Amino acid sequence: MAKPGTADETEANGTDAPEQPIPTELDLEEEFQRSDIQSVLDQLDRELVGLASVKMRIREIAAMLLVDKARRQMRLETEPPTLHMSFTGNPGTGKTTVALRMADILHRLEYVRQGHLVSVTRDDLVGQYIGHTAPKTREVIKKAMGGVLFIDEAYYLYRPENERDYGQESIEILLQVMENNRDDLVVILAGYANRMETFFKSNPGFRSRVAHHLDFPDYSAEELFKIAGLMVAQQQYILSDSAAVALREYIPKRMRQPHFANARSIRNAIDRAKLRQANRLFAGRGKTKLTKNDLMTLEGADFRQSRIFDEPGASGAAGDHGSTKQ
Numbered sequence: 138m139a140k141p142g143t144a145d146e147t148e149a150n151g152t153d154a155p156e157q158p159i160p161t162e163l164d165l166e167e168e169f170q171r172s173d174i175q176s177v178l179d180q181l182d183r184e185l186v187g188l189a190s191v192k193m194r195i196r197e198i199a200a201m202l203l204v205d206k207a208r209r210q211m212r213l214e215t216e217p218p219t220l221h222m223s224f225t226g227n228p229g230t231g232k233t234t235v236a237l238r239m240a241d242i243l244h245r246l247e248y249v250r251q252g253h254l255v256s257v258t259r260d261d262l263v264g265q266y267i268g269h270t271a272p273k274t275r276e277v278i279k280k281a282m283g284g285v286l287f288i289d290e291a292y293y294l295y296r297p298e299n300e301r302d303y304g305q306e307s308i309e310i311l312l313q314v315m316e317n318n319r320d321d322l323v324v325i326l327a328g329y330a331n332r333m334e335t336f337f338k339s340n341p342g343f344r345s346r347v348a349h350h351l352d353f354p355d356y357s358a359e360e361l362f363k364i365a366g367l368m369v370a371q372q373q374y375i376l377s378d379s380a381a382v383a384l385r386e387y388i389p390k391r392m393r394q395p396h397f398a399n400a401r402s403i404r405n406a407i408d409r410a411k412l413r414q415a416n417r418l419f420a421g422r423g424k425t426k427l428t429k430n431d432l433m434t435l436e437g438a439d440f441r442q443s444r445i446f447d448e449p450g451a452s453g454a455a456g457d458h459g460s461t462k463q
């Protein structure tokens with residue numbers, strides 16, 4: 138965090154100039170505009186469907202940081218707020234996406250110096266052999282310093298069944314850094330809600346250092362349809378009317394299948410539809426010339442070839458990794 142009386146101020150005042158006078162009043166709106174945080178919040182609203190409570194928490198955190206900055210300018214007592222967080226939710230609910238945005242926001246509000254995100258799992262932190270874990274964990278922390286360290290499936294760090302598990306060593310280093318460097322590193326622990334709960338129970342040190350718990354609920358079929366619309370548009374594709382109808386039928390079917398992963402499954406379904414569209418266009422080559430619109434349009438058939446539309450009750454056949462049906 139940029140502390141009062143550091144580089145900027147010194148530069149502005151010359152080397153041994155006295156500290157800037159305390160302002161009598163501050164314009165929060167001006168600060169808000171300067172941070173350009175509104176554009177990030179607007180983008181968040183535009184590009185992320187649903188997630189109302191997550192978006193609200195992000196606004197609250199932004200407000201808190203702005204006020205904290207204003208208090209520092211008035212030389213009021215401020216402690217660097219603890220901003221370590223936990224993101225809980227099922228796969229594909231937007232945790233990684235929001236973590237990236239969060240890093241950007243924390244940077245714009247000058248809480249962290251760089252605003253980059255280092256995303257890791259247990260294997261990046263914990264070594265296989267004695268003596269490997271501490272350097273591995275420290276290396277990751279060094280990379281993340283000045284930004285956000287995102288630990289996915291954080292509960293794998295803790296393996297109580299293993300008496301001498303090296304994960305514990307990593308946990309201890311992390312806890313120390315979360316306490317001592319909390320003004321320059323934000324740690325986000327992510328994973329399934331129930332497992333995170335167990336993890337926090339066994340590791341109260343983590344619980345007490347995490348100030349914000351954000352829950353990412355599963356999306357409704359309607360939200361998933363909207364997400365599909367956004368994804369398609371972002372990739373400069375269009376859904377034909379028949380494709381929209383097919384996709385609306387596809388989504389609830391996919392939701393009932395094994396390995397359903399919320400928005401991630403939708404992204405995969407669109408990828409496969411794009412593949413089938415390409416096949417379709419290729420198969421028709423030489424017959425007609427293609428327009429820009431042809432190249433952009435996904436048709437109902439591009440979705441209906443999915444195995445999900447096979448016999449009712451067909452199960453397990455349409456995992457995320459399934460190829461296009463022949």
Ligand SMILES: Nc1ncnc2c1ncn2[C@@H]1O[C@H](COP(=O)(O)OP(=O)(O)OP(=O)(O)O)[C@@H](O)[C@H]1O
Pocket residue numbers: 184185186187188226227228229230231232233234235364367398400401404
């Ligand atoms: N609310 C949303 N609106 C639009 N797109 C979304 C939304 N949530 C997720 N996505 C998109 O879905 C994909 C998966 O999201 P993301 O990787 O953030 O999920 P995750 O919770 O980190 O999943 P995992 O647990 O599998 O890592 C990304 O392509 C992301 O852009």
Ligand SMILES: [Mg+2]
Pocket residue numbers: 232233234289
């Ligand atoms: Mg993720």
